[in-house]
Amino acid sequence: MGRPLQTYDDIAIAELAFYVFALGGGIFLCIKHGFTKNAGFRSLVLLSLARIIGASFRLATISSPDNIDLYIGWMTLNGIGLAPLIGLAIGLLSRVFESIQQRKGSVIIRPQYQRFFELLLLLAIILLIVGGTQSNFTITDGKPKVEYSTISHAAEGILVAIAGLLAVAIVIAIFNHKYVGVGEHRIIFTVAVCFPFILVRLIYSCLLIFGGITSTAWLYLGLSSLMEMIVTLFSEVLGFSLDKKEVQPVPGNDEEGQAFSSK
Template sequence: MGLPDRGIVAAVQLALYVPMVLLTLLLVFRHGFRRTSGWIFLAIFSIVRVAGAILIIILEKTANPSTGLFTAASIVVSIGLTPLFFATMGFLSTVAQRSDSPGMQAIGQHSKIFRILHLVIIVGMALVISATVGITSENSNSRKNSSSQRKAGGVLFLIVYIALVLIHGYCWVHRDEIRVHRRRLLIGISCALPFFLVRVLYTFLDALQTSPLSNFNPIFGSLALYTAMSVVMEFIIVLIYTTVGMMTPLDLDEEYPVKNEPQEYDAVPNGPGGQQYARA
């Protein structure tokens, strides 16, 4: 028995993300396990997508799927934005590292703005999960509350995206204060953000619908919209980030100083009359 169309899309995702899991784990070993580096969240996202694809395939092949299976598949598919947000925050933090600029240091590791965004993302994810559980609940109050929870979660995710775009724009304004190889990562973020916008809008538009069975629902809605605005967009984002990650040797920062960074010189005469000095 063959798979329905949604199951075929899930099978393609499985074929794409299994090797992507290995590639992103390689990047984690290469760049570090720190949450602030972003790579660990890219690996988590790939693992989540593998799990989601498996659940959808099981769902499509089951004659009478249980409510629990519907709920599990819906949750795993819906929370994909969370690790992508965390990954992008980590990459922006990496871009700002080792800069002497106070402004860039403000968006570096352990910055207040990223801690706030981290909390907003967690709240948004909790609302999305709660709404997903409520949709399949037999309790009428839970189903009623799920609509407002979906809206709140969608709005929070849109706010986080706008905040990341503004931080990204600030980095570009101060790009001369960023070390050369880290600018390559900033370019990668710039390339990914338009696709990220489409993915965020997919969740936001689903949140605005009054019915959980809207065209923008990833499980029950339009397969064409789900594939174009979610599946394809996510894979392009991951592909951009992994490509940049393989091309970015962050350990070479010291060989490529910031453009306007003052250079140090030895106090040793190195020319006629002692007017020139050797570089340190």
């Protein structure tokens, strides 16, 4: 026997509709800017897939309200939404720092550090998934209550640390904005505008995992779902307005070529 629609289900329907379009936009932006380019748009695809699959799990509980695995899948996928948001912001800023380096002539943030942040984000996602499966889930009338595992606490700690580093990166980018290429200042502006929404999403996760607070549908909507949608929308608008990054010539090669031709 099924159950009637609840507020969580209405939110899942809205998320499903929104992220189907966001997924299409994210795939287009990856093609436009390059799948291998670290512009952060791959994180949009990851977030969209997590939300589409998670919303589908939630809606499947309408016909199978006693299937605890569906609830666990839904809650686990909800938990990993913060990591792609942070990865998106870091990926966008990487383009800014490359632009600054080309014009200023000095390295602001080394690529090795950025790859390290990406590995930390990947580790956090893996830990959130593992921790979600090991957490204690209790479902009452379709409303979840979770006692998070130690692994989930560790994953959230990593995300808090990376969010702090993201804030530092935004400040560095703002102070070096005069070296940013024409048309790319909007990246710094968009990431800076999105950061408060990411911060609210982070606080929500900390309240659940560290504070032991039981969420409600309205808390989830206001502090999690809407925050992710706003960041996704702003980022996709930015991606569509940005030109494809051109490959910059290596100065050393040009100089060597000129020297060779002069001989």
